[in-house]
Amino acid sequence: MRPARPNRERKITVNDVALASGVSRATVSLVLRGSPLVHAKTRERVERQIAALGYVYNRAAANLRTRTSSSVALIINDLSNPFFAEFAMGVGDALVGAGHVALLGSTGESVEWQEAVLGSLMEHSPAGIILSPAEHTDGPRLQRMLGHEPVVVFNREIPGTQWDFLALDNRNGARLATEHLLSLGHRRIAFFGGHADSSSCQERRQGYLGAMDAAGVAADPRWLVECAPNRVESRQATRMLFQQEHGLTAAVCYNDNVALGFKLGLMERGLRPGLDFALTGFDDIPEAAQTTPALTTLAVDPRERGRQAAELLLERVRDPDAPVRRVIAPVRLVVRDSSGTPLHD
Structure with missing residues (x-):
């Protein structure tokens, strides 16, 4: 059945256009704002109904509504990582105090899904976006998609964009972890986990390499091991690492999730973390202090970082x-x- 035509004696509304087009009110709003997040065929259908119904867009009123939106879009690249659960809670803490709520989406490190999640959340006209981007995010494309929306990017830089950026002190953190292992007598130290084309991984590798170089230790390229920053792939990569002769005695892990997966890989080979092999993490997730042995790591206070990101966006x-x-x-x-005790020859 065709939707009933609205009464011509009253002003045509966005709801009328949505009903006639068979889409949500939020989708009509995106079309009116010229957002590229709407599929071309949907845009065409909505524009036909706008013309047929004679709807007139009140841009001033729309701008006012945008400025007073009570929601903020929070997009996370890996919600399975406990770090980001804490981060999201911090975002929520800050937003509630400011009269806002978070609309949460997780991309699972997929650029395609990231665009889909953004498209869905943008239909709710959030006041702004906090984005922990998926690996290989296309900065210029994303900039075109989001236009002038307020955005705060967290921890991974997106080349080609001009948005506020909040990061951890990745380089200094990895340097501190490496120096700690060096002080215990280790010289054959791996940097384990993460992908080299990620800005946060690049910075942590630089901190590791800088500390090794300052100690007069040449890092073998084979000691730089890539894997996705999660426990499953870290455990698998640990198995592959120990299939080759490397003489390693310690590892600086990209994050706590990687370190915990590495620890499982060690135990599968009968090696005792902290006794037979030293390792460090990065993030200090709650589990880091509760695992056995407890994990040497870099504390970054993820909940506070979430609050900080929300405050920057507001x-x-x-x-x-x-x-x-x-x-x-x-x-x-x-x-x-x-990380164990001092290494003895």
């Missing part, structure tokens, strides 16, 4: 023309049992 919403900000959050080495 500042951008209040002042869209302020200079773009780049904020580097400090990290702190927490020494526990997984």
Whole structure:
């Protein structure tokens, strides 16, 4: 049945256009704002109904509604990582205090899914976006998609964009972890996990390599091991690492998830973490202190980082023309049992 035509004696509304087009009110709003997130065929159908019904877009009112939106889109690249669960809770803490709510989406490190999630969340006209981007995100494409929406990018830089950026002190953190292992007498130390084309992994590798170089130790390229930053792939990569002769005695792991997977791989080979092999993590997720042996790691306070990201975004919403900000959050080495005691020949 065709939808009933609205009464011509009253003003045509977005709801009328949505009903006639068979789409949501939010989709009509995206079409009216010229958002590229709407599929071309859907856009064409909505535009036909706009013309047929004689709808007139009140841009001033739409702008006012956008500025007073009570929601913020939070897009996470890997929600299975406990770090991001803590981060999301921090975002929520800050937003609730400011009268906002978070609309949460997870991309699973997929650029295609990231675009789909953004498209879905943008239909709710959020006040802004907090994005922990998927690997291989196309910056210029994403910039075109989101236009002038307020955005805060977390921890992974996106080349070709001009958005506020909040990162951890990745380089210094990895340097501290490497220096700690060097101080215990280790010289054959791996940097384990992450992908080399990720900005956060690049920075952590630089910190590791800088510490090794300062100690007069040449890092063998085979000691730089790539894997996805999760436990499953880390465990598998550990098995492959020990199939070759390397003489390694320690590893600086990309993050705590990688370190915990590495620890399982060690135990499968009958090696005792912290006794037969030293390792460190990065993030200090709650499990780091509770596993056996407890994990030496870099504390970054993920919940506080979430609050910080939300505050940066709210500042951008209040002042869209302020200079773009780049904020580097400090990290702190927490020494526990997984790095062991001084190495003896």
